[in-house]
Amino acid sequence: MIAYFVYDGNKDCDIVVLPELGCSVPVDAERLKTFISVNPDFSKWSGDSCSGMTPESFGTIVAIRDDCGDVSVRNGRLWQQRMEIYLGTK
Numbered sequence: 001m002i003a004y005f006v007y008d009g010n011k012d013c014d015i016v017v018l019p020e021l022g023c024s025v026p027v028d029a030e031r032l033k034t035f036i037s038v039n040p041d042f043s044k045w046s047g048d049s050c051s052g053m054t055p056e057s058f059g060t061i062v063a064i065r066d067d068c069g070d071v072s073v074r075n076g077r078l079w080q081q082r083m084e085i086y087l088g089t090k
Contacts, residue, residue, distance in 0.1 A: 001042045004055035005035060005063040007078050014082055015058055018042055022051035024058060029086045035065055042067050 004017040005027070014027035016035060025031060025047035034040050055061055062078045065071045073079045 001067050003035065003040070003042050003065045003067070004061050005032075005065070005079075005082075006055050006058045006060065007062050007075075007082065008059035010059070014062070015047075016042075016045070017050060017053075017055040017058055018045060018047075019050075019055065021045065022049060023047040024050045027082075027086070032082070032086045035063075036071055040065065040067050 001018065001020045004019075006015050006017055006024075007013075008015065015024045016027060016031060017024045021043070023046060025045050027035075050058075060075060060078060062075045062082060063071050063073045
């Protein structure tokens with residue numbers, strides 16, 4: 001299952017969009033840790049309905065993650081910024 005980490009610049013917030021489940025999930029430190037963990041299980045996540053919406057409709061795609069693969073960062077500057085906000089890392 002593919003998960004999209006998306007930054008919504010209008011609301012200054014982050015969400016993970018799971019098109020296969022038709023939902024979006026607000027990001028906090030624990031969600032981010034799970035998103036970057038070795039074996040995330042996105043199938044157990046639930047959130048706001050987003051059926052029929054593309055990840056891009058929520059904002060800027062920062063990273064993409066398949067629950068069987070690695071994180072693929074699409075916007076390095078935003079990824080670093082978001083990591084610092086949630087995890088306090090540089």
